Amino acid sequence: MTKVVITTDRTMMTNHHGKEFIGFMTTAPPIFMPEWLWMRISAPKIRTDERGEPWQAPYGLRKIEAALLDAGIDAAVIDPDHLSKHIDKAKVLAIGHHDYFALGPPSSEWWVLTGREPVNAKSFRKLMERPEIKRAKRNGAKIIVGGPAAWQWLYKPDLMEKWGVDTVIDGEGERVIVEVVRKALSGEELPKFIQVGVEDVPSLQQIPLIKKASVNGLVEISRGCPRHCRFCSVTLRPLRHYTLDMIERELEVNRRAGLKGCILHSDDVLLYGSDGIYPKPDPIIKLHELAKKYFKDIGWSHFSLSAVKYAEENYRLMSRISDMLLEDDDYIGVEVGIETGSPDLAERIMPAKALPYKAREWPSVVIDAFSIMHDLRIVPAATLIVGIPGERPEDVTKSLELVDELRPYRSLIVPMYFVPMGLLMNKEWYRAQPTQEQMDLMKACLRHDLFWIDDLARWYLRKANPFLRLSISLFISLVKRAASRYLFI
């Protein structure tokens, strides 16, 4: 029984059948199927040991666990279904989430468009209303919440009160969590809200290394991004690159636990080892050689599109790393941000995103990067922002034209409603019903995705279990039928 229980709800405490992309389904309400089936597809239970420790857990929770263990504090990540084993002895419950209340992208958009609460928020509410959590509070345990969605608690003071949340930590929590937990264990008063400023983020040497396996073998390689897009929360974090030795230690942890693949995670994997916006071939090649030593299946989290173009045109770097990772007719996926197809809007909201190319050249940078990735069998899953402050109808039309131009390139494009974050934190949420232009853009994205979906599903699900293959195939055919009947797509 551990004194500090680190946990989260089922939509987070899962490995999505080993298919990270399926995790996106947890940001929506169930569509064309009952909730239990939607949850079984998107968030199956994870195997645990007899103490209730999951064999894989979200990377952010593993980092908090590592920070506390390094400080000599008895802490463990516990699956939500096993809380009762620890709750009577627990002095602290530390909870993390990507989207506690479905206020972030794309959950908020699904909520507006469907009028129904996404399963992530529902599942989190169920967690907080479990009898075990109430019992822990009655026993005097402190509840500390954090993670990338910590900001959402600012909008929910009533729920903080109702569920007895003692402290919210917003920002990189590995340094401050140790002090807060020590205070909680010794019965001291806790601060209600901690905003981790630049001076409190851990330096590279202070970032703890995970001790137990992370979901789908995700390991961080860098933090922060030098492009400073105005709508992005990453903008506020300084850039730090892990050393190869640090990365290797985390790869080892995951391989020892039995994972078969890894995901290299950064806000821009192609900037690993660089000191600005220019990708450097040497560190990138070394990073991939290292990952290959441990795993055959390697994935990436995010690329910036300008880095894709620059790296290929100057060093053939994209060709070199895809040659290292891909065999036969395989594909490899990665998240990318288009955000807008309007040069005007690009200049205003993300002036450095196209660097070293000009912000006004953004649409052609996007097309060139998509073309490079298509040829190399790299599949971008791209986001577009809808409703960003200052967006004009003609900006949306530019985005629509860009989506149409991207049709020949194998990819998925997902429009997301603007959520105030980063330097635009004080702006208004976008919650309106879509305008005609926005509706046309969303339809163009759906048309694009349906054009590519069969090809992508065949690849993505080829090694999936029969239940997953069947359910996703059925879901895709239902989406196609509805798109044709109601949207004339």
Ligand code: SF4
């Ligand atoms: S390039 Fe991506 S990660 Fe970097 S600031 Fe812009 S949106 Fe954020």
